[in-house]
Amino acid sequence: MRVPRALRAAALIATAVLLGLLAVQGTYALWNAATTAAPGTVQAASFTVNLTGSPSGASSPMTLANGQAAILSLNSTAASLTPGTSAYASATVVNASDAGGTFSISVTAESANVANVGTGTLAASLTVNAKIGATTAECSVTTGYNTALTATTGLSSAAVPKGGSTVVCFQVTLAANAPAAVKGQSATITVPLTARQLCGVPTGCP
Known part of the structure; x- marks a missing residue:
C-alpha cells in the first residue's frame, strides 16, 4: 500500500517599514512525499512555523487556518529617524512542527x-541590515549587523530544531548625509523570510 503524506511548509515575508514600522506577511507551499507503509494508522504531520514580532508582541502562525498568508505587525524601536540613526525590529521564528525525527528548519532573510x-526620494538614503540572534534583546545591539540585504545578498540561520526558535533582527539606517529634502518622507521595505525543512536529519538533504 502506498500512502501519500503531505507536510505544509511556510514562507514568511516581512513588509512595510515606514521609517521604523515593520509588518510581516507569510506565504505557504506544500511538501509532498510518498512512501510504503504497513497496514495500520497513518497520521499526517504538520510543518507549523510560528512567529512573534518585537517590540509589538504580536504573534501568529505563518499560514492561517484558511491557507492564507498571515500578516504580523512589528513596531520598531524608533518612531522616526534622523540622519545617521537606526530603527530596529525583529521576528522570532519557532519551529513548531509535530513531525517525528529531528525535522530541523533553516530561516533565510532574502x-x-x-x-x-x-x-x-527617501529610499535611496535607507540601508537595511539583518542578523540572526538567539534573543530579541540582541537586536538592539548595534554590533553584528554586517549583512546588508541588497539585491544579491541574504542571510540564513543555523538549523532550528523542532521546538526551537531563532530571531531575525532588522536594522533600518538613515544615511548620515541624507538630504534635507527627505524630511517627513516615508518608504516601504519588503524583506522575504523563508523557512525551509532540512529533511529531518542532522546532515540535511541527501
Missing part, C-alpha cells in the same frame, strides 16, 4: 526591496 512612497 534581499530587501526599498521603495519610495508617493513622489518621495
Whole structure:
C-alpha cells in the first residue's frame, strides 16, 4: 500500500517599514512525499512555523487556518529617524512542527526591496541590515549587523530544531548625509523570510 503524506511548509515575508514600522506577511507551499507503509494508522504531520514580532508582541502562525498568508505587525524601536540613526525590529521564528525525527528548519532573510512612497526620494538614503540572534534583546545591539540585504545578498540561520526558535533582527539606517529634502518622507521595505525543512536529519538533504 502506498500512502501519500503531505507536510505544509511556510514562507514568511516581512513588509512595510515606514521609517521604523515593520509588518510581516507569510506565504505557504506544500511538501509532498510518498512512501510504503504497513497496514495500520497513518497520521499526517504538520510543518507549523510560528512567529512573534518585537517590540509589538504580536504573534501568529505563518499560514492561517484558511491557507492564507498571515500578516504580523512589528513596531520598531524608533518612531522616526534622523540622519545617521537606526530603527530596529525583529521576528522570532519557532519551529513548531509535530513531525517525528529531528525535522530541523533553516530561516533565510532574502534581499530587501526599498521603495519610495508617493513622489518621495527617501529610499535611496535607507540601508537595511539583518542578523540572526538567539534573543530579541540582541537586536538592539548595534554590533553584528554586517549583512546588508541588497539585491544579491541574504542571510540564513543555523538549523532550528523542532521546538526551537531563532530571531531575525532588522536594522533600518538613515544615511548620515541624507538630504534635507527627505524630511517627513516615508518608504516601504519588503524583506522575504523563508523557512525551509532540512529533511529531518542532522546532515540535511541527501
